[in-house]
Amino acid sequence: xxxxxxxxxxxxxxxxxxxxxxxxxxxxxxxxxxxxxxxxxxxxxxxxxxxxxxxxxxxxxxxxxxxxxxxxxxxxxxxxxxxxxxxxxxxxxxxxxxxxxxxxxxxxxxxxxxxxxxxxxxxxxxxxxxxxxxxxxxxxxxxxxxxxxxxxxxxxxxxxxxxxxxxxxxxxxxxxxxxxxxxxxxxxxxxxxxxxxxxxxxxxxxxxxxxxxxxxxxxxxxxxxxxxxxxxxxxxxxxxxxxxxxxxxxxxxxxxxxxxxxxxxxxxxxxxxxxxxxxxxxxxxxxxxxxxxxxxxxxxxxxxxxxxxxxxxxxxxxxxxxxxxxxxxxxxxxxxxx
Amino acid sequence: xxxxxxxxxxxxxxxxxxxxxxxxxxxxxxxxxxxxxxxxxxxxxxxxxxxxxxxxxxxxxxxxxxxxxxxxxxxxxxxxxxxxxxxxxxxxxxxxxxxxxxxxxxxxxxxxxxxxxxxxxxxxxxxxxxxxxxxxxxxxxxxxxxxxxxxxxxxxxxxxxxxxxxxxxxxxxxxxxxxxxxxxxxxxxxxxxxxxxxxxxxxxxxxxxxxxxxxxxxxxxxxxxxxxxxxxxxxxxxxxxxxxxxxxxxxxxxxxxxxxxxxxxxxxxxxxxxxxxxxxxxxxxxxxxxxxxxxxxxxxxxxxxxxxxxxxxxxxxxxxxxxxxxxxxxxxxxxxxxxxxxxxxxxxxxxxxxxxxxx
Numbered sequence: 001x002x003x004x005x006x007x008x009x010x011x012x013x014x015x016x017x018x019x020x021x022x023x024x025x026x027x028x029x030x031x032x033x034x035x036x037x038x039x040x041x042x043x044x045x046x047x048x049x050x051x052x053x054x055x056x057x058x059x060x061x062x063x064x065x066x067x068x069x070x071x072x073x074x075x076x077x078x079x080x081x082x083x084x085x086x087x088x089x090x091x092x093x094x095x096x097x098x099x100x101x102x103x104x105x106x107x108x109x110x111x112x113x114x115x116x117x118x119x120x121x122x123x124x125x126x127x128x129x130x131x132x133x134x135x136x137x138x139x140x141x142x143x144x145x146x147x148x149x150x151x152x153x154x155x156x157x158x159x160x161x162x163x164x165x166x167x168x169x170x171x172x173x174x175x176x177x178x179x180x181x182x183x184x185x186x187x188x189x190x191x192x193x194x195x196x197x198x199x200x201x202x203x204x205x206x207x208x209x210x211x212x213x214x215x216x217x218x219x220x221x222x223x224x225x226x227x228x229x230x231x232x233x234x235x236x237x238x239x240x241x242x243x244x245x246x247x248x249x250x251x252x253x254x255x256x257x258x259x260x261x262x263x264x265x266x267x268x269x270x271x272x273x274x275x276x277x278x279x280x281x282x283x284x285x286x287x288x289x290x291x292x293x294x295x296x297x298x299x300x301x302x303x304x305x306x307x308x309x310x311x312x313x314x315x316x317x318x319x320x321x322x323x324x325x326x327x328x329x330x331x332x333x334x335x336x337x338x
Numbered sequence: 339x340x341x342x343x344x345x346x347x348x349x350x351x352x353x354x355x356x357x358x359x360x361x362x363x364x365x366x367x368x369x370x371x372x373x374x375x376x377x378x379x380x381x382x383x384x385x386x387x388x389x390x391x392x393x394x395x396x397x398x399x400x401x402x403x404x405x406x407x408x409x410x411x412x413x414x415x416x417x418x419x420x421x422x423x424x425x426x427x428x429x430x431x432x433x434x435x436x437x438x439x440x441x442x443x444x445x446x447x448x449x450x451x452x453x454x455x456x457x458x459x460x461x462x463x464x465x466x467x468x469x470x471x472x473x474x475x476x477x478x479x480x481x482x483x484x485x486x487x488x489x490x491x492x493x494x495x496x497x498x499x500x501x502x503x504x505x506x507x508x509x510x511x512x513x514x515x516x517x518x519x520x521x522x523x524x525x526x527x528x529x530x531x532x533x534x535x536x537x538x539x540x541x542x543x544x545x546x547x548x549x550x551x552x553x554x555x556x557x558x559x560x561x562x563x564x565x566x567x568x569x570x571x572x573x574x575x576x577x578x579x580x581x582x583x584x585x586x587x588x589x590x591x592x593x594x595x596x597x598x599x600x601x602x603x604x605x606x607x608x609x610x611x612x613x614x615x616x617x618x619x620x621x622x623x624x625x626x627x628x629x630x631x632x633x634x635x636x637x638x639x640x641x642x643x644x645x646x647x648x649x650x651x652x653x654x655x656x657x658x659x660x661x662x663x664x665x666x667x668x669x670x671x672x673x674x675x676x677x678x679x680x681x682x683x684x685x686x687x688x689x690x691x692x693x694x695x696x697x
Contacts, residue, residue: 208597236597337504
């Protein structure tokens with residue numbers, strides 16, 4: 001009897017898992033919708049992206065594309081999501097076979113795309129890259145709308161310099177070592193440490209883990225060394241740092257003892273800014289769809305794309321919010337998540 | 339009389355030597371480096387409540403989730419002779435359920451929090467039973483069986499709340515993850531003590547501990563003696579599920595936020611390590627819960643020491659590895675035998691003690 005129960009239990013869970021799996025596959029199923037809906041002069045677009053579950057950033061990115069490339073805007077868009085390069089490549093081939101007019105790609109990996117992009121060019125499919133660059137000949141795509149992580153770090157550090165503090169004792173909490181965001185956000189601050197304009201109290205990685213960030217800041221507080229800036233490379237880690245400050249009775253925010261800086265611009269983080277508990281939040285913009293939409297409309301009207309740099313890139317504008325000037329409207333427009 | 343007691347203590351608890359030595363070494367090292375390292379002070383937090391502060395409190399507080407998970411991991415290890423590598427993922431699922439329930443029902447009150455805790459315990463027990471049934475019923479190796487949930491667990495956690503990092507704001511949640519106003523001890527420490535007492539009572543008043551041990555030592559012999567081996571293994575995984583739920587709730591409550599990707603990330607390896615440092619055989623059988631708990635504190639003490647020493651972020655894992663190599667080698671059978679021989683030699687040179695022991 002017990003064996004039967006155990007078996008049933010296992011089966012129930014397996015089916016539960018399978019059901020979840022199907023749910024996740026739904027966005028992919030969209031590409032199976034009959035092409036008949038493409039009638040009426042709609043522009044056929046295939047979008048290849050990473051899955052929204054990757055991060056809050058990606059979810060905002062995916063939502064941005066699904067809300068811009070709609071039938072009302074004149075598109076027949078199909079979407080494919082995977083974090084695996086080979087699956088993305090297969091999907092790209094399928095899109096080319098299906099005869100899309102435009103292919104929009106945020107690649108999982110920077111290499112391996114040459115052959116597919118050549119096929120696309122031969123088939124007359126025009127390619128736009130967004131969010132991530134691909135290592136390939138720049139004739140193979142029309143334009144790339146990307147973020148410049150280094151610029152994002154510089155924007156934040158310049159803001160910090162503008163605060164004109166008598167001295168800068170910085171606790172620097174890093175993301176997962178080697179990730180694009182970590183390298184970009186660390187670089188600008190490292191330059192200040194080297195130049196001697198800011199003093200590095202501690203520089204430690206919490207690998208994006210907010211709980212670990214709290215422990216790092218606790219260790220700094222316990223060491224008794226003074227600090228007046230927390231530079232955390234994402235919002236979650238800034239929240240962890242702030243929790244440690246709160247427990248130690250150290251004030252933080254606008255005109256308080258410690259300046260708190262985060263990145264990503266989650267809505268909850270921007271609300272902390274609005275309340276004056278944090279000072280700054282930087283963002284690597286996940287909103288590239290409208291820029292690409294404009295460029296496609298330009299091409300369709302027979303125009304040419306302007307404003308590209310030598311690498312055929314358009315660098316997304318990086319936002320940084322100051323607690324003194326942020327408004328509720330900013331939160332609604334640029335905040336990620338809920 | 340006193341020597342007899344001590345020698346008996348070591349004979350019964352030789353397994354505890356390794357974590358105790360590890361902690362002792364870290365304590366001595368830190369005192370040498372900074373005499374004030376373990377000083378504890380009491381100061382007001384930003385809510386104006388007096389709370390305990392200091393590295394000692396940080397270590398005890400920070401190791402809470404790990405200590406709780408290592409208790410459950412010890413049981414699973416003892417019963418099945420293998421480890422559950424899905425504990426971090428399961429804690430993320432449990433934490434997500436906790437947040438989902440809290441966000442679903444309007445205002446957060448004591449009863450909604452209780453409901454949320456019960457719900458996430460139930461879900462975690464179900465997943466624990468899933469792992470357990472794969473191991474106990476289908477006799478799949480535990481590491482392979484739990485690899486399934488390890489792989490998909492954080493995706494499941496994502497489906498529960500969506501991609502962003504939802505936050506919950508409530509004084510009760512702060513009370514669970516940080517301090518209850520008026521009590522200067524961090525609540526997670528109290529929860530660890532509560533869980534420890536719960537397990538101690540469970541082993542004191544039931545035969546569960548003995549049965550799990552028997553199944554781990556020899557499953558066939560245990561079955562012939564009327565012990566339900568399959569049931570025991572299943573139960574060990576379900577109990578680990580409860581531990582995951584509690585750890586998940588603490589993790590979420592600390593910052594009133596769930597990030598399914600980073601909540602208790604990589605903690606499965608630390609939990610297994612805590613069991614090993616605690617002197618428990620990873621092959622199953624005899625176990626000491628207190629050893630694993632001490633192991634958990636030793637690991638956190640090591641991490642906190644490295645942070646206090648300002649070891650560079652690129653090197654921190656390498657330093658950790660060096661210390662762990664030393665600890666694991668110290669606890670290895672070869673070194674243990676050598677230590678035993680040394681111990682016997684020392685005792686024969688004190689025949690009086692040896693005589694007492696024989697009597």
